[in-house]
Amino acid sequence: MKRATPCLALLIPCYNEEDTLPHLLHTLDKLLATLKSEGLIHNNSFVLYVDDGSRDNTWQIIEAHSLQNVHSKGLKLAGNVGHQNALLAGMMELRNEVDCLISMDADLQDDIAVIPSMLKHHAEGCEVVYGVRNNRAADSFFKRYTAGLFYKLMGKIGVRIVSQHADYRLVSQTALNALAQYGETNLFLRGIFPSMGFPSAVVAYERKERQHGESKYPLKRMLSFAWQGVSSFSGLPLRLAGVCSLATLLFALLLSFLALLAWARGETVSGWTSLIITVLFLGSVQLFCLTLIGEYLAKIYAEVKRRPRYIVEKKC
Ligand code: UDP
Numbered sequence: 330m331k332r333a334t335p336c337l338a339l340l341i342p343c344y345n346e347e348d349t350l351p352h353l354l355h356t357l358d359k360l361l362a363t364l365k366s367e368g369l370i371h372n373n374s375f376v377l378y379v380d381d382g383s384r385d386n387t388w389q390i391i392e393a394h395s396l397q398n399v400h401s402k403g404l405k406l407a408g409n410v411g412h413q414n415a416l417l418a419g420m421m422e423l424r425n426e427v428d429c430l431i432s433m434d435a436d437l438q439d440d441i442a443v444i445p446s447m448l449k450h451h452a453e454g455c456e457v458v459y460g461v462r463n464n465r466a467a468d469s470f471f472k473r474y475t476a477g478l479f480y481k482l483m484g485k486i487g488v489r490i491v492s493q494h495a496d497y498r499l500v501s502q503t504a505l506n507a508l509a510q511y512g513e514t515n516l517f518l519r520g521i522f523p524s525m526g527f528p529s530a531v532v533a534y535e536r537k538e539r540q541h542g543e544s545k546y547p548l549k550r551m552l553s554f555a556w557q558g559v560s561s562f563s564g565l566p567l568r569l570a571g572v573c574s575l576a577t578l579l580f581a582l583l584l585s586f587l588a589l590l591a592w593a594r595g596e597t598v599s600g601w602t603s604l605i606i607t608v609l610f611l612g613s614v615q616l617f618c619l620t621l622i623g624e625y626l627a628k629i630y631a632e633v634k635r636r637p638r639y640i641v642e643k644k645c
Pocket residue numbers: 341342343344345346381409410411412415433434435436438543544545546
């Protein structure tokens with residue numbers, strides 16, 4: 330069954346984006362008007378700009394614009410809490426107000442031309458629609474390479490994420506209500522939405538270069554974001570000690586055998602054989618105990634996150 334024309338909100342996190350905003354405000358006002366005139370979205374649809382504790386004039390610009398335009402709203406966060414939390418703030422603000430939202434970067438790197446096809450998937454019943462880059466020509470070689478590596482690594486350790494998808498996505502009210510059940514502080518939205526399991530779709534787009542201002546994701550932030558993704562969704566790093574302890578045990582067995590052989594041939598000084606064997610085995614026993622602690626820690630970590638154990642999709 331096709332859904333009715335949705336009330337849509339465009340959700341834009343903004344951190345020190347005063348250079349980008351004039352162009353952005355103009356573009357999104359025009360976009361909303363077009364989508365409305367084409368009957369793709371409800372007339373009450375609007376844009377929500379979340380100011381993530383900017384230190385420049387971002388908020389002043391957002392506020393001034395919202396006074397002139399009822400379909401442009403603002404939400405100011407008291408301090409800088411980072412892209413993911415700024416998105417969450419906007420999502421929680423919107424979850425009872427709209428049928429769906431589309432989050433995108435303030436720099437218009439995400440191609441707004443694919444929005445109608447995102448809406449089409451939503452109309453057909455998808456709860457989440459992921460914008461996926463079909464090339465990374467606009468990124469530096471380094472960013473392209475490290476990003477590719479990141480998606481591969483996440484797949485390998487069993488974290489379900491959509492390859493080449495950043496935070497350009499449509500989320501329906503149903504998925505927003507599910508998100509509200511996640512109580513964790515370390516938020517990695519790119520992992521959370523796919524893990525919900527709702528019907529979803531992917532639309533491909535070409536990511537453009539940032540026109541104004543500069544990237545708010547320097548290397549340090551990118552690395553910490555990647556680590557956030559791994560550590561929020563996988564207990565594997567905690568279990569690495571287990572692999573090491575097994576390797577050390579095998580090494581200990583082999584070396585003990587060689588040490589005993591040398592001892593039998595009378596090639597060692599007295600006391601060395603017993604000492605080396607003790608050291609080798611103690612090492613692997615210690616690593617094994619660390620693995621045990623790691624296993625429990627991984628469980629405790631999963632418990633304290635208080636993630637919902639199931640999500641209801643529909644009732645009838
Ligand atoms: N952003 C934010 N808080 C931050 C850092 C970034 O809200 O602490 C916003 C930023 O204004 C932009 C989006 O997150 O709208 C993505 O940032 P950016 O375009 O700098 O990242 P990149 O595209 O270079 O990865």
